[in-house]
Amino acid sequence: MSPIALLSVSDKTGLIPLAEALINELGFRIISSGGTAKLIESANLPVTRVADYTGFPEILEGRVKTLNPKIHGGILAKRDKQNHMEDLKAQNINPINLVVVNLYPFEQTISKENVSWDEAIENIDIGGPTMIRAAAKNHEDVLVVTNPSQYSNLIDAYKSKTVTNELRKSYSLKAFEHTAIYDLTISKWIAKQIPSQKAYWLQSLPLKQELRYGENPHQKASWYGEPEKGWSGANQLQGKELSTNNLLDLEAALSTLREFGYENTIKDASYQKAAVVIKHTNPCGVAIGDSPCSALKRALDGDRVSAFGGIIAINCPVDKAAAKELENIFIECIVAPYFDSNAKEILSKKKNLRLLELKAESIQKADNNHIRSILGGLLIQDLDEPDFDQTEWKNVTKLIPNEEEMIDLSFAWKIVKHIRSNAIAVASNKQSLGIGAGQMNRIGSAKLALEAAGSKSKGAVLASDGFFPFDDTVKMAADYGISSIIQPGGSIRDKDSISACNELGIKMVLTGKRHFLH
Template structure:
């Protein structure tokens, strides 16, 4: 008796070559329905339509086609179970040996933000997942294919008579992953559409690549990412394989540089160009300028010692002049919206330097959530990406900021929320001068930042991600010549810090918003 293959696919890629090989080389009988059957018939492949095979017509506008005992009995029957074989014989059901199914394009349908509810619902597949799950459950006797990428692999194994149990198990795993991802997409879309809280955190991220190791060589690591979204949409143009630490630093650098816009639009000569250098997930040098070269130079010079071996993120296309500057120091990675031909040629002379091109389009559909793992679970919160609104800030000292200080304070406040708390940033004229990160007390972070700034702190501004519990940071700032401070406010001792500022002639602004980054 000829083997039977049931083909019902939304994605028609590779369908006709697969069906022709099955029928012409291996004598398969093809069962199909709807658009799949039509495509095969137009390609002169002999097909038995599901309605003819089951003896039952498609009903409910096609909602019920394959939900029939002749289909599911043929898929689910165990070939080694005598009672199953007896049932097949009594019900005149043939065994189905191969199931090739992928599902209605729900995910693609709902990428349209204006899709109608009814349209989305009609793109929820019912019969498809049932067949996939049935075939995957009975993988010892039935091969299940859910992706066109599997077709050649399967046909090669069929030709060599090497369709092994291990291969069937692998296809079954991929099949259950396929239906699981489908159900997650549906449930997440409904929750978002109806603005309902989810009782379970559901997320599906395909494997992007296995990493050489994790944060340390003894740790295994893998990178999972949404296709074409965020880092999943990045193109590595050159350099060694990315590591776990590279990706963590790249994320920190990108989140910081995006404070100043991120696009390929070079038509406006006054566009603000930003360069960010990150080391161990903390910015160590940041600068903005209307000149791409000036932004890079000032960001690297902000802390050249720490910049060695760092990660650089730019919010503009890299040209030859900018590329030349990037070759003057050992760097691990550079990420930007694009690199022109001249820049690629110059940077290729540093073959180990990882170049990543991440287009602005890859950032438009990233999740608004920030998830982090803890032992046995995850924490999910909103991204800390609120637009900075200087008009809401409050001057609490006698002295008001100058126009230059206002710009410097806005710049410093944009940076400090990307520094691990306790965080202090010293800045002036669109350049970071000193950054204190991750200390157990705020005055310790301030000491690090001020010492790094040195003489440049005179006339500069200071930003703090959290309030001052005491006036010690203000007094230390005065010793270094800081002229303006920005902080959230809200301490029971705010009046002490305000009084210290007034005594030292320092301006202080309260933002009313804290920016801890743990």
């Protein structure tokens, strides 16, 4: 008796060549239904309709087609169990050897604008997942294929008689992954329609890339990401393969950069040409300029020593002048919305330099979840998104910042939220001058930032991500000539810092919002 293949696919890529090979080269008998059977028939290939095979018509507008003992008995029967085979014989059921199924395009359906509940629900496949799961469970006797990319390997394995148990297990795993991802997609969509208590966090991400190693060479690492979303949508133009540390630094760079807008994402006056230099996930240089070159040069000038071996992000197209600024400095990666032909030619001489084009569309498609792992679990929070609302800010000192100082206070406040706590940023004229990051006490961070800024601190502003529990930071800032300070406030000793500012002639603004970054 000819082996039987059951074919029922939504994605009909490669279907006819597969059917031709199964019938003409491997001697299979094909049973099928719906559009799959119709397409096979149109190619003048022999196919038995499921309804004819089972003797039971499709009912409920096609909702019930393959849910039949002649189908599932033929898939699930264990060939090495005598009682299973006796059951098949008694019920006149033939064993099915191959199941080729992929599912209704639910994700494609819900991606349409204004898709209705009824339309989405109607595109939930029932028979398909049932056949896939049945075949995957009985993989020792039934080969299950769920993706057209497997067809060539499938035919080769049959021809060379290398349909091994390892291959069957591999295809079974892919099958269960296929149905798991499908169910997750449905669950996530329904959860959005009827928000309720979140008992589970459901997510599935395809493997984007196996990385050479993790943060250190002895650590294994993999990159998973949704296609075209976030960094998965970036186009690497040149350079070595991205590493774990590159990706972490790129994420930190982009998060900081988005405070100033990103080409095509902000259309109002708040969009400014900006550049960010990152080292070990902390910004070491941030600046706004009149051109990409000006912004980049000023960002590098913020701390050229720390910039060595760093990551650069620019929120506007990189041109020839900007690329020339990078000719004589060692940088790991540069990300921007676009590199013009002159910039690409100049930077191509640095063979190991990674250039990435990241479009605004890829950023906008990504979810606004910030996910961190802990031992045995995950922490999920909203991203600390760019915030341009200054309506809650309060001037709390006798002296009030002038317009230029307010611009710099806003600039420094946008930077300090992306520095590891405890965080201090010193800035002037829309350029960072000194960064203090990750110290166990705030005065330690302030010392680092102010010493880095040095004499440039005179007349500059200082931002703190958290409140001042003591007035020591204010006094140190005064020693360096800081003109204005911005901080969240909220300490029971706020009055001590405010009094110190009044005594030392420093202006202070309280934002009412903190920006800890751990």
